[in-house]
Amino acid sequence: MDMKIIPIQVAPPAKSSAWYQTPSGEPRGFIQPHALDELWFHTGTACNLACPFCLEGSKPGDTRLQLLRFADAKPYIDEALTLGVKQFSFTGGEPFVAKDMLRILDYALQYRPCMVLTNATEPLIKRLKQLKPLLQRPHALHFRVSLDHFDATKHDIGRGAGMFDLALQGLRELHEMGFSVSVANQMLADSTPSETAVCFSEVFRASGLPEDLHRVEFPDFHPPGLDVATPQITTNCMVTYQTEDSRRAYMCAFSKMIVKDKGRMRVYACTLVDDDADYALAETLTASMAEPVSMKHHRCYSCFKYGASCSEMR
Ligand code: SF4
Numbered sequence: 001m002d003m004k005i006i007p008i009q010v011a012p013p014a015k016s017s018a019w020y021q022t023p024s025g026e027p028r029g030f031i032q033p034h035a036l037d038e039l040w041f042h043t044g045t046a047c048n049l050a051c052p053f054c055l056e057g058s059k060p061g062d063t064r065l066q067l068l069r070f071a072d073a074k075p076y077i078d079e080a081l082t083l084g085v086k087q088f089s090f091t092g093g094e095p096f097v098a099k100d101m102l103r104i105l106d107y108a109l110q111y112r113p114c115m116v117l118t119n120a121t122e123p124l125i126k127r128l129k130q131l132k133p134l135l136q137r138p139h140a141l142h143f144r145v146s147l148d149h150f151d152a153t154k155h156d157i158g159r160g161a162g163m164f165d166l167a168l169q170g171l172r173e174l175h176e177m178g179f180s181v182s183v184a185n186q187m188l189a190d191s192t193p194s195e196t197a198v199c200f201s202e203v204f205r206a207s208g209l210p211e212d213l214h215r216v217e218f219p220d221f222h223p224p225g226l227d228v229a230t231p232q233i234t235t236n237c238m239v240t241y242q243t244e245d246s247r248r249a250y251m252c253a254f255s256k257m258i259v260k261d262k263g264r265m266r267v268y269a270c271t272l273v274d275d276d277a278d279y280a281l282a283e284t285l286t287a288s289m290a291e292p293v294s295m296k297h298h299r300c301y302s303c304f305k306y307g308a309s310c311s312e313m314r
Contacts, residue, residue, distance in 0.1 A: 019278045019294045022232040029238035029295040029304075031252045036285060038087045038313050039080040040257035040271050041104070043068045043095040048123050051148075051158040053186075055221035055272070055299075058093045064224070065093070065274060066260040070100040070107070076258045076265070077108050079285045087313060089115040091257075091271055096123035102130050109137035115312065117184065120145040120170025121163055128173055135178055142180045144216065144312070145171045149188060150199035168207050175209055182214040182312065193217075216312065219302050224275035230301035237304070238295070249314045250303055252293040256285060269293040271310040272302070 020028055044067035050059035057064060077088065088108045095101050095116050108114050118124050120143070134141050145167055149155045152164035159167075175181050188196050201211035222228050238247065247253060251270040259268050259280070266280040267288040273279045276297055282288040295304065302308040 015278050015294070018296050022234060024232070026232070027235040029233040029235050029300075030292040031238075031247060031250045031295065032292050033253055033256075033289050034248055035254045036080060036083045036085050036256060036289060038089055038251075038255040038311055039076065039085050039285070040089045040091060040255060040310070041068055041073055041076070042257055042259045042268075042271075042274060043090055043092045043098040043101065044260065045093045046097045047092060047094040047119070048097060048121060049094070049119055049159050049163065052223075053158055053220065054223065056093060056274075057224045062093070066263065067093075067098045068100065068104065068258075068260055069098075070103045072260055072265055073100075073104045073258070074107065076267075076285060077104075077111070081111055083285055083289070085112060087113050087115065089117070089271075089311070091117045091310065094119055094121075094123050096127055102127065102134075105134055105141065106137070109134060109139045109141060111139070113139040113142065115142040115144060117144045117146070117310075118170070119159070119163070120167045120174070122166070125166070125170050125173070128170075128177065131174075131179075132177060140180060142182070142312075143171075143174050144182045144184050145174075146184050147171075147200075147203075148186050150185075150191075150196065150203050168203070172207050172209055181209075182216060184216045184218060187217050187219050214312075216310075219306050219308060221272065221299050221302060221308075226298075228298040230298045233295040233300060233304050242304075246307075249307070249309070251309050251311055254314070255311060256281075256288055272299040272308070273297045 042065055045056050045058040045062040045064045047058035095118055105114055147167055148158055155164040171181055204213050205211040257268045257271050259266050259274050267282050267285055268274050269279045269281055281291040
């Protein structure tokens, strides 16, 4: 008997009306995805640290987003390759709390370069030996280490006593092993950009690192689920204040993030928004690419105002 296989069409989840309109009824600004250059994985909100400002609300044992397993990641790595992905990137929580992290990297590095955002403290440091063989894979592995402030005392206020020195140790060891590294810090209210640059380069030099180490600065994104008042971004704003080129540089225009929420894998619009179900675009990357992304979340304003981006590809 001939059996015809009919593919099941999964409709995208219904969106709230706020996805489409501002509170005053104007049409929202949207970003139209044009490529999947970078695929991010959220490795889960468990972390060895409990920083009060964490945009993910991560802390030890946290399960808001669950730990990524190899079996969760592999189908998305495979699908992303069919869509022309150029890089895989990983964020948390602390990615090295996820016990499958090395296996996932080992697989992904066969196909594309990878980047891992890490606090470079104990979970990473105790796996340095296991990371070494990854230097021999066909593609490069890059680490971006969080250093909130160039002043150890100020860094440790949020992250805990001794964490600045530990993060610098992890960063230096990665560099000495031959991995490429960069640093992420918060925009500092108590220092001008040029003072910040000079002070970080002094810290890097004193630690045996290149003083011109690449640094990415982020505004305060606020903890997840917070209702932060920001100006609303309308369609008109996106045409008046942005260009075709600047719209294409938004993360949600060229990347996606895979999230494990309530045990289900979902494709979210970007790395910055995983606390609003409207941004769960689809269950497959292919379906997600057809979905325009609304700029309704308060973090979208950081992209609009500062050009905020977790990516190092643009
Ligand atoms: S936070 Fe930025 S990248 Fe993410 S959906 Fe909003 S505009 Fe796009």
